[in-house]
Amino acid sequence: NAGVTQTPKFQVLKTGQSMTLQCAQDMNHNSMYWYRQDPGMGLRLIYYSASEGTTDKGEVPNGYNVSRLNKREFSLRLESAAPSQTSVYFCASTVSGAGAYNEQFFGPGTRLTVL
Amino acid sequence: QQQVKQSPQSLIVQKGGIPIINCAYENTAFDYFPWYQQFPGKGPALLIAIRPDVSEKKEGRFTISFNKSAKQFSLHIMDSQPGDSATYFCAASMMGFQKLVFGTGTRLLVSP
Numbered sequence: 001n002a003g004v005t006q007t008p009k010f011q012v013l014k015t016g017q018s019m020t021l022q023c024a025q026d027m028n029h030n031s032m033y034w035y036r037q038d039p040g041m042g043l044r045l046i047y048y049s050a051s052e053g054t055t056d057k058g059e060v061p062n063g064y065n066v067s068r069l070n071k072r073e074f075s076l077r078l079e080s081a082a083p084s085q086t087s088v089y090f091c092a093s094t095v096s097g098a099g100a101y102n103e104q105f106f107g108p109g110t111r112l113t114v115l
Numbered sequence: 116q117q118q119v120k121q122s123p124q125s126l127i128v129q130k131g132g133i134p135i136i137n138c139a140y141e142n143t144a145f146d147y148f149p150w151y152q153q154f155p156g157k158g159p160a161l162l163i164a165i166r167p168d169v170s171e172k173k174e175g176r177f178t179i180s181f182n183k184s185a186k187q188f189s190l191h192i193m194d195s196q197p198g199d200s201a202t203y204f205c206a207a208s209m210m211g212f213q214k215l216v217f218g219t220g221t222r223l224l225v226s227p
Contacts, residue, residue, distance in 0.1 A: 004158075031213060040124065042204065042219035043159070050213050058214075090158050101147045102208040102215050106158030 002026055004107035006091050012113045013081045021076040021110050023091030031096040032074035033058075033104065034066060036087040043090065049074055050096060081114045088112070117142060119207050121218025128195055129226050136190045136221045138205035145207040148188050149215070150179065153202045162203070163190075195225045 004025045013019055025032065034046040045058030049068040063085060065077045074093075078085060088111050092104040120139045128134045138148075149164035165172045165179040165188065172179045176193040192199055205218040 033214075040219065042121075043217045045214065048213065056213075092158075096211075096213060099210065101164075101210055102212060103149065103161055103164070104215055106151075106160065108158050109156075 004091055004093055004105055006089075006107040006110050008110060009108065010111045012115065013078075014115050015082060017081050017114075018077070018079050019081065019112075020078075021089055021091075021112075022073070023075065023107060024073045025091075025093040025105070026072065027093060027095075027105065028071070029093035029095050029105075030071075031094050031102075032068065033092040033094075034064070034074070034076045035090045035092065036060065036085075037090060037109075038087050046076065046089075078112075081112075083114045086112060086114045117216050119205060119216050119218045121205050121221060123221060124219070125222045125224075127224045127226065130196060132195050132225070134192050134195055134199075134223055134225070136203055136205070136223070137187065138189065138207075138218050139185075139187045140207045140216075141186065142207070142216075143186065144209050145216075146210060147208045148179070148181065149206050149208075150177075150190050151204040151206065151217075153204065153220075155201075159204060192223075195223075197225050197227050199223065200225050 007022045033048040035043045047066040049055045052071045091107040094104045150162045151159035152162040153159040178191040181188045206215040
């Protein structure tokens with residue numbers, strides 16, 4: 001049981017390049033999330049997927065796209081990377097539904113630098 | 116109304132001290148208040164959580180105190196150890212809500 005896995009662990013991009021961050025969970029969770037973490041700003045929600053087939057914007061969605069490939073996988077794409085997107089990116093997942101509290105399980109993160 | 120305000124931003128205590136981290140929320144519909152612990156280079160992990168039907172919850176050396184009327188909750192770490200040095204996030208949510216509303220985090224350093 002690996003929990004939430006993310007690839008890659010580290011990435012350096014040049015301005016304008018594109019890349020996709022991958023996330024997978026093996027806990028049969030319904031909901032998945034992408035956050036970015038910057039010093040002094042905590043965890044900011046980029047996009048989330050409440051269930052397979054749905055995605056919604058979070059607090060800071062500009063410059064990103066997501067795909068909920070199936071129940072296990074949720075990817076984050078940067079189409080044209082900018083230095084402002086230098087950050088640590090975390091994926092998380094949770095069981096969700098009318099009778100559930102939002103206990104999120106986080107992956108180990110991807111450290112992205114955009115030059 | 117969805118904000119959770121966390122303080123202090125950073126905290127240094129000596130080994131054995133009792134660091135206290137405070138959070139305040141606005142939305143009275145919130146009824147789930149977790150704390151997450153994050154070590155350097157790792158993802159956050161759930162540490163302890165409380166619901167408003169109790170005023171205090173203990174798990175080992177970690178205690179959450181909850182004040183519903185003041186809309187505040189706090190994390191106390193008893194007999195703190197250098198291994199407790201980490202960033203701590205409070206959060207708030209409610210049953211069936213799709214998101215966690217996070218505080219901005221507190222970086223704790225416990226000196227030997």
